[in-house]
Amino acid sequence: MENINTALLLMVVGMVTVFCILLIVINLGKGLILLVNKYAPEEVAADKKGAQGPTPIPGNVLAVINAAVSVVTHGKGKVAKVEKVK
Incomplete structure (x- = not known):
């Protein structure tokens, strides 16, 4: 013990x-x-693009993203915004 x-x-x-x-x-x-x-x-990095906006994402890529979100969330999800990461 x-x-x-x-x-x-x-x-x-x-x-x-x-x-x-x-x-x-x-x-x-x-x-x-x-x-x-x-x-x-x-440090704050200077924006090299200047006044240019973001490059648009092609329609077929947006369609694939929307379809993938719809499949994964069983139709309950919604894509609000798509941005290209630097």
């Missing part, structure tokens, strides 16, 4: 230790993110 008590105590101490270390890692990660966002903000 003494071995079981020792094993349970060791398990609880180990789990509490891991939990505390994970909390420390999470808080340090959040702090690092805040520091980086404060002192090294993301």
